[in-house]
Amino acid sequence: MLNFLDTVGEAVAGIKDGSTVMIGGFGNAGQPFELIDALLDGGATGLTVVNNNAGQGDQGLALLIKEGRVRKMICSFPRQSDSWHFDEKYRAGQIELELVPQGNLAERIRAAGAGIGGFFTPTGYGTMLAEGKETRILDGRGQVFETPIHADVALIKALTADGTGNLVYRKTARNFGPIMAAAAKHTIAQVSEIVPTGGLDPENIVTPGIYVNSIVKVA
Amino acid sequence: MLNFLDTVGEAVAGIKDGSTVMIGGFGNAGQPFELIDALLDGGATGLTVVNNNAGQGDQGLALLIKEGRVRKMICSFPRQSDSWHFDEKYRAGQIELELVPQGNLAERIRAAGAGIGGFFTPTGYGTMLAEGKETRILDGRGQVFETPIHADVALIKALTADGTGNLVYRKTARNFGPIMAAAAKHTIAQVSEIVPTGGLDPENIVTPGIYVNSIVKVA
């Protein structure tokens, strides 16, 4: 069932300790800062977080990591010039890292939403990141077996929602939003605008409302 | 390279005997009748055709089958009340049939375009259509290993193209178009309208021009 909520606090209230939480965004584009702040306020801990990065500067996901709420990161690019909170936790052995090539991260998230039990991809074949994984030659190329990444909750940012929960995004802020919405049991979207049902063109919907559970408008 | 052609005949001129040809459409919606007619006129034979169905009535794909140009059909639903040409060829042993559940057909086509070497799907597990195929239990469910379906050529129908080959479709005529465009080495799109580059909203592109090689406007 779809709920429209008044505050980000209500939106994230059901997130339990130990949950796997997907967080949309690539860098700051599409990162749902307000939902992350609410998650920080809400106190859930022991989280596994799926995001392309591991937080930047002193905001959003970086703060969640700083506060010790994140047990494990699944991401492709944790190390950035301003990823000091992750760096510190990682070097202190206080956070687990599953490093996944970016395209495999995206495809594994997509597989979870699409009900695919696993797939073979050439990305990573013969590298450190395929160590211990099943491989085989397909279409004449070495390929690595990868499995879906499911989540309890997805926190994403979109531009506009309609009354049935359909979403559209804005430019490259779209990035992980659509695939995370499909991969999580419960998807929470923060949007800039809510329009009545019928206010979005059916040809242009990027995330159908079937993938969305909670919507909160953020000014 | 992208070409805009004046006639459907020019568009299909390069299709060789023995090619694997994907043809868009679900029933008549999105079926590129004019391109199929041109393929019929062009004389290419020994084709493997990928389509959801195996032709209806006395038009399009049904005629291609009637004329003996199709060596093999890969489809999910060949038998319909008006699929008499396929029925006759099949009963006479003059056409090969690879029957694929519709969702596996779509996902196998998608896999080809996306560079996935193979995937496991629960669809078909334990049925006749999984006989001889590798299976394993994943996510607690029996799943079947399926491989990508590549093609030499895709013939698809879209609504509008822009000058860079970006495509948008119309309603449920979208069906197989976007995934076939990505899965074929050479994609030919018949469209109702061509607009200048910049005439389609970048947020609403369904098939980016990178997947399109030839465009022909059909009145």
Next chain:
Amino acid sequence: MSIESNSQTGTQAGIRTGIQSSDTPLGRDDLARLVARDIKPGSFVNLGIGQPTLVSNYLEPEQNITLHTENGMLGMGPVATGGQIDGDLINAGKIPVTELPGASYFHHADSFAIMRGGHLDICVLGAFQVSATGDLANWHTGAPDAIPAVGGAMDLATGAKDVFVMMTLLTRDGASKIVEACTYPITGIGCVTRVYTDKAVFLTGPDGVQVRETFGCTLEELQDMVPVPLKAASADGS
């Protein structure tokens, strides 16, 4: 007799006589009305080709049901008539349909990802046979001269959270379509959760077959027709 009165009577009859909720077998429309009534508000539903499409005639607007059609749409409306007919807007049975506000279109891989990914709440299908453990056979008679055609049947069977079957209980020859094990080629293993027939509603699953309600027969009379052990469903077994 409408199903509304049936179901009201049914509830009372359930108290009085057990699970017999109608004095007569249900017709196709009454059965469709019953299925429609059982779909929870807010559900996302796919209605298979044939008898299941009748269900859409009995969905109430206040149920807020969203219909999916596997050729690429959520928010499908009623069958199109007259000037509404548009060859680019069809359902999985290739029948022209309409679009409701809030609809969305997507390509075939995205559409079947919705199904295979378990996002549909209910799929309603016809069947040749259903086994005691919920195996479904509905795509192929297995006759040597039959041309096989599967379409989306296997995807629907394996994908939805609940698979409801609608069928007559007996074949024209009087054989039960609920069977110990399917003799027709199966569509999916253990996927059916509920079977709506003219004579009864059955709940199927790993624990065997339970009967929720009967129409025009007692549980004992029903058991005489069906070659698998039946038991009455518990009161909350709906």
Next chain:
Amino acid sequence: MSIESNSQTGTQAGIRTGIQSSDTPLGRDDLARLVARDIKPGSFVNLGIGQPTLVSNYLEPEQNITLHTENGMLGMGPVATGGQIDGDLINAGKIPVTELPGASYFHHADSFAIMRGGHLDICVLGAFQVSATGDLANWHTGAPDAIPAVGGAMDLATGAKDVFVMMTLLTRDGASKIVEACTYPITGIGCVTRVYTDKAVFLTGPDGVQVRETFGCTLEELQDMVPVPLKAASADGS
């Protein structure tokens, strides 16, 4: 000295002296100009973070090159400045960029499907090392205290039809980055087809390393720097 004059000289020099096309090593911008010139008209190209992004400064409009950025866009334009800057429109290096007419946006799985599916003509990447058979090492130093980060490097390496590497030939310590076998953790096997360095352009692949042109050195001098056998590329080896 601009690369245009270099390359003209180069053609003549190629006839005169073999493959030496410049009297001096190339600077980063000259190298970027050379890569840009070598990209076939109409190509779809992904430029990696760092030195490869310089290539975009030298692409000519008449080349009709479409740039892909793996965070979800085709038709990326130049870096945004002033009022153009929009936090929702960034490239893979998280730098604000612009949108050209004909652009399209898509989600991450669709974007990497473009790469993994082999639809990009060329990807230009930086590197720590390239092996004689085209193995690439560009994501991880392998140092015990380094925090690994891979991003899209492995997807780009395995996905594009041609992978061009741009790098200095030698490390600061004077060691060749073209090696018999990579000592850094690899990004992809046998994926690099061409290596643009300050001292020479190399063609790599299963048949070993060929030199297309040299800058400020002869083939013999180059061979002294590089620990794998080099041979001059055939005339059509561009």
